[in-house]
Amino acid sequence: MAWISLIIAGIFEMFGVLMIHKVHxxxxxxxxILLMFGFTGSFLFLALAxxxxxxGTSYAVWTGIGASGAAIMGxxxxxxxxxxxxxxxxxLILTATIGLKLTS
Structure with a gap:
């Protein structure tokens, strides 16, 4: 369940980054409001995970999903x-993220 929460947190993080772009x-x-919703969801699900x-693993995976996901969506x-x-x-970011999952 924690890994699912972490993936959801990463998805909310990607949404928040998209909303930063929309605000600009x-x-x-x-x-x-959507920007705040995205980052609030991101932090809540990260805390659950x-x-x-x-x-260290949670934060690295969360940032990996957010960074690579935002770059791909861009x-x-x-x-x-x-x-x-x-x-x-x-x-490489995605490979490292998967590696952390496999070793945790």
């Missing part, structure tokens, strides 16, 4: 660079 594009109350997972939604080096390093 079109600042309004609804977007700010950390009840039974080590802090490529898909906003047409950001798909340079092979960028994709390689995103893959």
């Amino acid at each position: 594009q079109n600042p309004n109350v609804n977007t700010v 950390m009840r039974s997972l080590p802090m 490529m898909i939604i906003y047409g950001e660079s798909r340079n092979w080096k960028r994709v390689l390093f995103i893959a």
Whole structure:
């Protein structure tokens, strides 16, 4: 259950990052509320996961999901660079995240 909470926390983190971008594009109350919802959900599910997972592993996986997920969503939604080096390093983040899961 802790790993599911951690994955949900990462998804909320990606949503929060997308909302930061939306706030910069079109600042309004609804977007700010969605931004707060995303990061609140992210921290709540991270806290749930950390009840039974080590802090270092939880934080590393959470940031890995958030960082790589946001980069991938930026490529898909906003047409950001798909340079092979960028994709390689995103893959390294995901590989390290999976490695932490396998060793915990």
